[in-house]
Amino acid sequence: MNDLMNLPWLTIIVMAPLVAAGLMLFVPGASKGPIRVLAVGASTVSLVGSLFVAWNYDKAAAGVQFREGFDLVPSLGIRYDLGVDGWGVSLLLLTSLIIFAGCFATWNLRDRDKEFYILLLALVAGVFGVFVSLDLFVFFLFYEIAVVPMYLLIGVWGSTKKVADAGPFRFLFNLLDVGGKEYAAMKLTLMLLLGSAFIMAAMLAMYVENGATTFSILELEQVEFSSSMQWWAFPALWMGFGTLAGVFPFHTWSPDGHASAPTAVSMLHAGVLMKLGAFGVMRIGMVMLPEGALWWAEIVAFVAVINIVYGALSAMGQTDLKYIIAYSSVSHMGIVMLGAATLTPEGWNGAIFQMFAHGLMTALFFALVGLIYDRAHSRQVFEMGGFAKKMPAVAVFFTLAGLSSLGMPGLAGFVAELQVFIGAWDSLFVAGSFWAVAGIFGAWVTAVYVLRGTRAIFWGKGPDMKKYPDLRDAEGVEWVALILLGGCLILFGSMPDLILSFIDISTTEYLQPLANSLADSAGDR
């Protein structure tokens, strides 16, 4: 057992996808089998690694465990430094579950699948890396790696949906090719990289203010940065990471990107990548710059409430299935950001748990949407109907994901949303109860569009079943993704403590620096 503990598990988890991607370069493109074996093999290694880390993480000892690393550029204080805390454990599990399911969900891809899997695995390695980096610079490196492959993944394998040639802006829409996959890919890449310019500015500010000797997150955490720097660096981080998290008004890349992306990419992107943004705001922004976080918390929360309500209302207005799910992601990421902004233990636990729950749920959604589109060759929700007769299992899982999305007790989404709303209500901010009420209103709108969409697709009478001759249920390996993700939704909904116990460890620890500032401000009020 001890020998096993001494293996560099985090490096194994991060590098397994990269190694598989490297090996794939030497596999001829025509051989479909070996490519899938490599992809599934790598994601299995990462999944087993994550489970091992979760199993052996010492909850009593808390803090950062599984430390490993070496100096990368010693003269500048850059170090490859890995380690996990409670948040890291839960998000590692989420990522490995989703990539494992994602490999199966794109099993039937036909076009240039070798390149597809190489890019997908590179992206996953970046995501894993962000969750376990303890060096700000390496964190940023992995963050960029996670963002860049998206351009090709969407640009090459995405799908295009023509926007109606109408409205006052149609000239502009035609000019930019709005709705096209290349437009979506370019918009996503440029917006996210502009966001990372802000992140880099804040990162350099922290590095330089501490004497430009180290990028270590653990060391920089101990530093009390000047108020003036925190005052501008926190919003820079919030906007930078928030772009990836889909924070209003920087969310506009997300519906286009998700709608255009191929199934596995949407799963991974909505399921995990957006969480990178929220994780960055919390882990780097709020934990390392507590004073700035406190100063801006009310704005962050207010924008998060806009996200929740606006995202839900936009989802209600869509007729394209992928856009509905994409806008619902914007709405649900608002719940994460609201939880973070409450600066309470419940809110933070809820925020991380919502990342976990929404990741599973939205990945399941996109896997199902991929299946439906594959069979029906259409994404127009209100032209469908009665699909449950031909694809009962898909209908059941879709309903399951929908119920989790609207916060049905017993499913993972409920645990998260309840905690966030309690956190908002309990928070020291005057507007806290208003946020909770607005958030609950958003959850209600979610119920409206999810139930309406589910009914329109699966239940009731179909308009003309002859239009959809290929309808059939999930087959073969497609079951893996559905059962795994659906099962997890129920498992973690009924036994949330499996994950919450990890999350709570880090939340308690990271709220400490905020405690003093919070106490001061409580005294003021």
Add this chain to the structure above:
Amino acid sequence: MLAPLMIPLLVLGLTLLVFLADMAVSGDDRRGVGALTTMGLVGVLLASWYTPEGAAFDGGYVQDAFTLYVQRVILIAGIIGSLGSIDHADRVFPKRQGEYFLMMLFSLIGMLILPGAREIVTLVVAFELMGIPLYVMAAMHKRDKAGIEGAWKLYLTGAVSSAVILYGFSFIVGSTSTTMVAELVRAQPAPLTILGLTLVIGGMGFKLGAVPFHMWVPDTYQGAPTPFVAFLSVAPKVAGLAALSRLLLEGFGHFRVTWWPPLLVICVATMLLGNLFAIPQKNIKRLLGYSGIAHMGLMLLAFGIGTIDGLAALLFYMAAYTFMNMGAFLVTEVVGSGGSDDLSAWHGLNGRAPALAFAMLLFLLSLGGIPFAAGFWAKVFLFMAAWKAGMPGLVILGAMLSVVGLFYYLTIGRAIYIAKAQDETPLTPGRATAWAIGLCVAGVVLLGLFPNGVVEASQLAAVALLP
């Protein structure tokens, strides 16, 4: 006494050897000339590890860590440039290959002296030795209208800017009554000195292709032989920036308040205009020309920081830029050998030559500053140094413009990977060109994965200049 001058002298010896070899060969098969040049330069690069440090000509030339670092970058650019030219020269002007490689070597001698020149006359002579052969090389396509136009533009702007620089130096020497950089440190800010400095900066702006003196860049790049452009876009700029470092940082470091404001305006204008004008370009060589202008803006920023960190960042940037920019131009050479440098010629390159397409993607990502490619570290070190020196505004501007840069680099990426090819015939680069591209790939990847060795070397070099 001449021992510190070993590297330029070795290249001079190589030049004579190549000259004799070219005379000895009869007929059209002159590929060997290029091969000899390349191998000779590799030999000089290896010999650079045995160069003694020290000064020659009473301190008019100094061989220190800074000189050596810049010389190595220039030698590597020379190796890649000559190796990448072999196939092109053999195909397009087989009879005049000797001239081409001889000119390249003559130019290299000038470049190799520049970083060590600590005396104004030496500096001017080295500058001209570098510049004049380049005019000849630019005109190698002598029956092509665009080629002649580009060569004319290079020649005229080059000659005029040389005159301006000389005129400026005359004021500096006149008012400080010394030609030694070491004695300029004691110069007082007299009006004539400042006028001279302004003229020198303006003239250097022409040479480096900084806005508003950049007009010749896209035209020359478009018309000249592509492998030569690869060389032109890197080596003279590296040498010019090194000479500027000697003059402004070492000699006139105490005048920074005087020379930095105008240079700052030039630097910001160069970054802005280079990036924005690159966007609508449809000709790859013009696009890379404007992108080179944008990178020059960043390098001027690194230069203007004026601290050891800033200079080290500039030196690292030079090394990274050598590999990624030359690589991009060499791939352009292969794709353009079909006759068109238009973006449409790149459509579907991935299907025609997957390895070449991947190499180009790597160069583009590196130019755009994406992690684990050399260009990323170059930008990061630059931004870190600038931030430390208290220029956050410029860092944010630079970072945002990098995103703009990524946009036009990705339009090439889009053409390669997403657009459909018009003709599907496989494309294979010549053997020498393939090796040159391979060298660039190796450089970009190695610098991207293990930047530490070069970082330390660049810091040593920077300390040598700015103690």
